Amino acid sequence: MLSETLTTELERYRIGPRIRALRKKKKLGLVQLSEHTGLSPAMLSKIERGQLFPTLPTLVRIALVFGVDLGHFFNKEGPRIAVTRRGERVRLPIPAGDARPSYFLESLDYPLAERRMEAFLADFPSDAVASAPHQHGAQEFVYVLSGTLRVDVDGEQTTLGEGDAIAFDSDATHSYQRDGTDSCRAIVVTLT
Structure with a gap:
């Protein structure tokens, strides 16, 4: 179980929505992406919806399918914002x-x-x-x-x-x- 701080930090990268955008751009369904990565459609769906954060090996598998490097998932788009409560x-x-x-x-x-x-x-x-x-x-x-x-x-x-x-x-x-x-x-x- 991840702490609230780690979860908040990981959510800022929006990895799930980035994966979904790549999948939609290639016109792949979750089942098709599953066949290419060896990951279950259920797991991929949870990752895309932000309910599960992928490990680095899992992220590498996904990156290889789309021909992007890991940096694609960690480069921030838009303004860099930090809110400290x-x-x-x-x-x-x-x-x-x-x-x-x-x-x-x-x-x-x-x-x-x-x-x-x-x-x-x-x-x-x-x-x-x-x-x-x-x-x-x-x-x-x-x-x-x-x-x-x-x-x-x-x-x-x-x-x-x-x-x-x-x-x-x-x-x-x-x-x-x-x-x-x-x-x-x-x-x-x-x-x-």
Whole structure:
């Protein structure tokens, strides 16, 4: 039995409807496709209706009949969209395993494959310590939703309040520290 998350991810590829479209284009019935693939018509029908997800060997059999490669079933058509529901996000402590993490991150765009940016909701608890200095690539953008955040970029400290934002080259060493006594919450976007 597949988890709801795996099922949702697999449904996004619309493999069943792609198989049905190929079958209709070749003017094949389910029985005829069954004869070519060695798969039962009932199984093929369930795959086409999205009630069953094919294994890779099964998908290869189908692909061979239609003369397409596996990429045909995994290339997305149309706009790439990622919806991340509040209850589906995973909250990760940074650094992982620390008794008092500096902050918690929740990915806001993890379902989007091959993304060029990463967006996070960052929570800085009231008892959080400063994060370790780090660097990671191209650029970063931070927008403070609530509280006060101190951002240190290459030794230069900037204090941000609610509604303030900062953008910087994230190949420079940087760190974060909640400022004041209240917790802080921010949106952090990094370019990959």
